[in-house]
Structure formats: structure tokens, C-alpha cells
Amino acid sequence: MGFLDFLTDKIAIDLGTSNTLITHKGKIAINNPSIITINQITGKIIAVGREAGMMRGKINKNIKTIYPFKNGVISNFDASEKMLKAFIKKLSSINASVFSTSYNMIISIPCGSTEVEMRAVKESAKRLNAKNVFLIHEPIAAAIGGGIDVLEPKGNMVVDIGGGTTEIAVISLGKIISGQSVKIAGNTFNEDIIQYIRESRNLHIGEHMAERIKIQIGAAVDYLEVPPKNMAVEGRDLLTGKPKQISLSYTEVEKSLDKSIAQIENSILETLSEIPPEISADIYNTGIYLTGGGSMLRGLDERLSRATDLPVHLGDKPLKSVVKGSDIVLKNLDKYSVVLVEKMRR
């Protein structure tokens, strides 16, 4: 980096399956759901982010709601680019300097990203006029954002439960030495809830309702000291076709999520079984750092701690740790160059 680097604008982007966060000048300037609605006939963008999210499940057949990312990676290239462009435009309307100067960009990606997927992310960024584009693996960014010193010669384990993927990584000396990207995360939990309610309560509920249930009364354990009250859940009665309301308890939600959480547990145990003994010794002492929006499920830390016999530390702002860490790396590139996946110059 040149000595005039401090003059260059810096943008960190967390392109998540559920949420897109963008920092500018060290602050989170964009924090929106990763959704875009498009008119299918004209191809015109109708809404992006929060506004598009509010239209979920309530639109007509000419308007399509698109989630550009699936399991952490771009599944609809065109929509993802349109969405990102709209967010950057929003950012430049807040701060005009973004487009008037060249800027450096860092984007976090899941560990399991293939070359093709990484290229797709870079191509999109390239068209947004960035001078340098850097990529970073999400769990490393999350660890840095959570205040963990990833550069020291000591093993640290991070479990980042997002919307589309759960990233499990053991990090030492700035690199992931072992890990997995599992396609079971917050969205799977919503699907589990929908399926359970359909099968055991004969009620068809929408995605939005499932998300509300998870946040309001979701649990990973069947006993909570401070249990949430039963929730009134509305949907369509599968037998009569009429709108109907039921009362749902947190223990039912726990039951519906059990299988998916067990799969996350197994992946963590598998990763732990593959690491060198010296690193195991470190993790015995440091425990697991749990982050990502999915980590906010009640009792999940307790359940994972029980399964692994390790202390589990819940991150402070789990939805923001990845973008916060990416921002720190972009501001201190000399110090953190080892953690970057790849560097691209235009």
C-alpha cells in the first residue's frame, strides 16, 4: 500500500444470505436484508433491502422477490449485482465521496466458496468501480470482529451460524487450519418450523411467520429458566383451507429444530476430531467463539457447550462481527495481509 493510502475510501461488505452489511469510514452505513423485488415484465427494480423484505409473500405474479444468495454464495448473479449496486448508490447518496474517489473494497465469503463463486463475487465488485478488491473468509473476519487475536500461534475455534451456512473454523497464525461450511443455518431452522407446524398442527404458515416464531420463542434446549410465553401463530388450516390461529410453545419449536442442531453439533465434533493435539490443548482452554445471527437462538450456547464439553462464548453483536472484522482488516492491511484469501488489482 502506498503512503497516501489513508486518502483512499474503504468499504467492507458482508454479503450474507440473509443480510447485507456495508461499512464506510469505519461505521455500518448499510444494514439490510439481502432481498430485491423486480418487475418480471419490465425487469425494473421495485424495491431493495428492507422495503423488498416487507413485500415478502404479499406480491402479485408480475413482481418477483429474489434472494440473490443461497447458502452464502451468489445464486442469482444478475440480481446480486443489481442489489449491490443499489446499496452502493444508497451509500454514495449518504456520502458523496464514495464515488468521487477510488476506493478499496473487502468482501467476506464462506470458506467453502469455489473458484467460480469467488470469481463471481469479484466480477460484481469490479463493475462497482473499486480500485482494489480483497476477499476474506467469514469466520476469520468474525473472529477479528469479536476481538480475537487470530495472528497469534494459538488455536481458536469459531462457529458462525448465519442464514444460509454455518461456518466452523479452527484458526491459528491467521489461517484456517481446519473447518467446514455446513448448509444448515437460520434458514433451515425456519424450514424446520414450517414443516413441524404443517405435520403436527395441520397449519400452513409462511416464511415470515416462521422467522418471527424462531426469534420470539425459538429454543435449542427443552428447558429454559426464563421461558418465553406461548405465541399466537396464524396461517392456513390444511384441512378446511380457512385462516386459523394456534398457540405454540417454545418446547415445540425446540423439538422442530433438534435434528438440524444435532447436525451442527456433529460437524463441530468432526472438526474438533481432526485438529492437531497442540491446537486441541489451546481450544480446551479458549473454548468456542459462537457468532452469526443464528447464534442468538435461546440456549444454543448451552447446548453446544454440553455437546463438546467446552466453554462457548457468545459474541457481543453477532450480526455485525463479520463486517466489523473485515473493516478492521481493510484499515490495517499490512498487519493482516496473511488473512486475505486473494488480492485482485484492476
Ligand SMILES: Nc1ncnc2c1ncn2[C@@H]1O[C@H](COP(=O)(O)OP(=O)(O)OP(=O)(O)O)[C@@H](O)[C@H]1O
Ligand atoms: N434472535 C434471533 N434468534 C435466532 N435467530 C436469529 C435471531 N436474529 C436473527 N436470527 C437469524 O440469523 C440469521 C442471519 O444471520 P446473519 O446475518 O449472521 O447471516 P448471513 O450473514 O446473512 O448469512 P450467511 O452467513 O449464511 O451468508 C437469519 O437466519 C435470522 O433469522
